Amino acid sequence: MDKRGSRRKKATRAERAKRAEADGRNPPSRFWRWTKRLFLWGAVAAVLGAVFLAIAVGFAARSLPSYYQLKATQNAQTIVVRARDGTEIVELGPSYGKWLSSEEIPQVMKDAMISVEDRRFYSHPGVDPYGLTRAVYVWATGQNRLGATSTITQQLARNVFLNSNRTIDRKLREAVLAMALEWKFSKDQILELYLNKVYFGGGAYGIDSASRKFFSHPASELSVAEAAIIAGLVKAPSRYSPTADVDAAVGRASVVLRLMREQGRITADQARVDVSAVNLKEEVGQNSVRYFTDWALPQLDLLLPETFEPIEVWTTLDVGMQRAATAAVQANVPEGTQGALVSLDRDGAILALVGGTDYVETNYNRATNALRQPGSSWKLFVYLAALEAGYTPDDRVVDTPVKIGDWSPRNSNGRNIGETDLRTAFAYSVNTVAAQLGNEVGFGSVASMARRFGITTPINTYPAMVLGSNEVRLIDMTRAFAAISAKGASVEPYGIVKVTTADGEKLYEHKQARSSQLVPDHVAAGITDLLQAAVQTGTGRAAQIGRPVAGKTGTTSSNKDGYFVGFSSGITTGVWMGRDDNRRVGGLQGGRAPAQAFSAYMRYAVKDRPVEEFDTDLKLPDWQIEEDDEYFFGDPEDYYYIDEQGNLIEPGRQPTGPEGQLPFPVEGEGMPQQQPQMQPQPRPQPTDPTRPPLREQPATGRGADGAPQAIGDDFLDRATGRQEPRRQGNRPQE
Template identity: 85%
Template sequence: MDKRGSRRKKAARAQRAQRAEADGQREPGRFWRWTKRLFVWGAALALLGALFLAIAVGFAARSLPSFYQLKATQNAQTIVVRARDGTEIVELGPSYGKWLSHDEIPQVMKDAMIAVEDRRFYSHPGVDPYGLTRAVYVWATGEDRLGATSTITQQLARNVFLNSNRSLDRKLREAVLAMALEWKFSKEQILELYLNKVYFGGGAYGIDSASRKFFSHPANELSVGEAAIIAGLVKAPSRYSPTADVDAAVGRASVVLRLMKEQNFIPQDATVDPSEVRLKEEAAQNSVRYFTDWALPQLDLLLPETFEPIEVWTTLDVGMQRAATAAVQSNVPEGSQGALVSVDRDGAILALVGGTDYVETNYNRATNALRQPGSSWKLFVYLAALEAGYTPEDRVVDTPVTIGGWSPRNSTGRNIGETDLRTAFAYSVNTVAAQLGNEVGFGSVASMARRFGISTPINTYPAMVLGSNEVRLLDMTRAFAAVSNKGASVEPYGIVKVTTSDGETLYEHKKSRSTQLVPDHVAAGMTDLLQAAVQTGTGRAAQIGRPVAGKTGTTSSNKDGYFVGFSSGITTGVWMGRDDNKRVGGLQGGAAPAKAFAAFMRYAVKDRPVEEFDTELKLPEWQLEEDDEYFFGSPDDYYYIDEQGNLIEPGRAPEGPDGQLPFPVDGERPQPVPTDPTRPPLREQPPVRGQPGRGADGAPQAIGDDFLDRATGRNEQRQPERPRQ
């Protein structure tokens, strides 16, 4: 039965083949059968993929934040830094401006953005099928990379939820999120989010921030040309930024205007010239960044943790900052660097320049660099000497001296012999400074430097009196400011207050408690010496037509040049040299640094009254004129023995035949017996000025200073390089 059935089937197929051949027809081949199968399976897979995509989009839409949550999201903190007069000097971090609702956004801004970024915005579901198909076709016909312009919705998804990686995985997630956004929000809401969040360069996020940054007015006042410039920035914010390249920005805006005409957003005959758009004038921010780099890290200590936008009000004077920058740049030797710090009498930083060009190098030489100050360090040597009892008029001797194997020399190579303290300081005589340091003690000099704010390590080798210790320019300026402040401490600061964008005060500077570092008469004497250095000494180039006090400093081989001084309540320090510490030909503290000081200070004090220095020495009683009556008292205060050996009571001393008081037969004045217990002991008498290593009578000490140093554990080590004046 089976065999007969099989034969019947074969016969039937043969008959059908014969009939088909007779009718001129052919049975379908294998190719068409597989084509049909692929089509069916492809359609099934497409339906399955669409189902999975719909599920993915649905889940993504459900997990998306609400519209109001997306409005409130900011990615980082914005810091607006203001000068002492309230003007904005720099804005750091992203700026979001004011949020504009869809109705508040100018129509011309919406049209410009749609024309250049997504012409089918109102018709696609988040992903543009036409644009994607065209991109695939271009890639298939020879392009090396598959690329397609993202829709506005895709860009919003990327900016809010994703990064900018060009991986396939990121593009797929971007497409899903874009369709989820379209599912959950209206086109108006999506466009509102986009225009308020998209990045336009220069830290500006959103059209209002961009409008204020580039045109100095809010976004609801945008003109057609301005809207075209802003819309053109999205493609490449840094390349088309009007503050970086005006021509590139104008060229890109012209493309936007052409597309707006093609899509009938503006009339075909409309004439808009983007080159006529008035851009915001950018204040010079180069050297200002040296100040902000120093001041803003202090916010971590001054404020609680906050991510809301803040405004930082500082002590910086914009005019003085420009003058300081110009003074350094115009006087610094070629191939060298320069730094300047200017401090008001209360410690407020008025200007701070850390180098010749912040863009070239942002290393802050005013606050971070450690360099030798040269003879400007003698400030502490002479402060210690004045505190020990010296006065500017005291006589000293400029003579060759050796201390612990170290023999300092003067920059002139010669000695002038006997002179006064004022002249020795004014002409920066090294041998006198060495003798003073040895007499008052190198530890006392180091202690004085610490007292006046030097925070870097200080050695006590003899060469330290000439400035071998490395210091910061800010610290040296602070020390001189304390002398200007009549010996009271000065604490530099740069932040006056910090507020929120709504005006709420988060921090306000309080005046630091001042400490009297040295007595008034010591500060007055030091001011006298500093004034002499500018009037007649090494700092004459720092004269500005009003009283100035200051000191030069030059290290060996002309590696560093220093000048620090003050006038009318402003103290300014200037340093110049090379970062690699190599020699600079002709660099001396009394030349380029002093000239830069003068150039800056002429501007800095122009609106301040002329102030004469208080150099009157109101010495303490123990330091007044060394007369007999002070040390021995009046004759009426003492008992005496007459020639017959009788005791003579105070006030009744008889006169001798010649009218003089009786004295012992050997002719020497008797040792009095003081009756006033309040008089100072003899150890408080002013020291007799002698040479180092010698006693008051000029005789050598029984024990040398070197032996005492070794005995107390202060063994001498290799001496640092000896600075010059």
């Protein structure tokens, strides 16, 4: 049956071919048959897709709010920021101005917006098929990425109903909503909604708010040039804002005028208008407070649940200190350079934050974002590691030429002073001593200390790191010095105290972070001693304010960066100065302009605080105090002994071994709690064997495997009778 059916099919095909040949026609090819089928299938799929799209658009149109509901809907949040005393310092968020009806909006404003954003606005159904096809073609041919194809209606749908995520799902929903808007509202209504709701930067929503912000008059009075400036802002409000970059705003407006002329919406004479002659409103409200709010307010996304209601943010900022900080930076920064300042209270509260000399000119926050080398202020961590390893401020060290591998650091004056003490070497920022200390304690130990004190940026452990070659943030360095001011306890900077609704309902309240002790008390006291000496007699003398100050200067190679970080009366302040392009600044040193700015600010900051003396009294641990035999070995009367025959000798009885043989303690019942103490861990010798040690070192106290020995070499020598005790060699020379 199957074979007969197959033969009939073949016969039928043959008959059709013969009939086509007899009629003078060529039989259809396989390619043509499949093309025809694909066309039919595609047509069916297109019809089904159109049906489903129509259904989706219809449902969306039915669920859309009414025109009057959309007019009353705000799509952004108002935030009132208050200082620590409750005074309002800035209001951020939307400003909508007066709602203008379609008849009240100048025609030139409509034409400018349509020309630059959607030239086929009056002819498409919400989605521009021509623009979309062209964008896909450009992308498919590899000439460019898939460009933006949003029409004015799509932008309205996105601004009112959606977010700005660049996903296919969001774009599809945007297209459906745009067609629903076109289905439900007229073109004039859509354009009216758009021009009254689109964001133009600086908190301005709608053309009336933008006109009042930039030109000090209502949008109903907009000129051709002003309309071109406003229309040009939609693409990138911050980049083309006339208050931030006049040249960029003028250039963008010129593009808008050209498009309007090409599309026949203005005359050639109107297109030649001088945009640069437009009178812009003088900015008086933008000041350095915005550097602080730019840093603090993004934290609300983590601190609060999602909310769109108006809120009030109570901050740690002190208005008087912020003014003093701004004035101190502006008055002392070298010409052509930038400056930054961060000031922390003893609990980490930010009292003042300046990210640059002029926020209107540049809003880049150099206090919290810029990565710059701290220079010798980094020596804080070198000397912390040295003090923790056993050094004291009075220890004698030797300033001598040093070579560590291929690195040969030099002092800034090119000279070496020979033997000195640790305090003097730190106060005068002697590079060779810092290099030797870093080499002895280990560069990894210095990096670990920096991490411990809150440095969050990457840290390399090359030898030059001891002189501040790692890039850091000013706020991190200030935090580290604040921990020293807190006697070695950790400090966490914060700027938001609480957040409330406009009705006073509390949404968030800051809780003090748990503090941990980063270094022992004697290390914190020792480094405070060194920091105080740097201001009293060393490189930081310009930072003196008539009361105790502790701090450290920092200057990088070729004078590219100047640093000073210090503290007094519980306030810690860090100052940085330099150029954004990292070029050399003649005469810039941490002990000059940055220290002078620190002094000018701190005189105001501490004026109402009591004078506080620093705690520099070193209460050294037992292992660091001058050692003696009883400390290391305990009282011989408390030990069990073993004689030469292996017999156990009880405490208090004399051993039977040969004269001079010392007892060896063993574990056993009745063993006292006091055990023989471990010798202090020695510092590793420098890598250069020809260089004399920074100071004489004690015996190694390590076994062949490098691990610390439980009992010192001298004790073992005496216990086994190999030689007499070497008392003198076990003690470091002071």
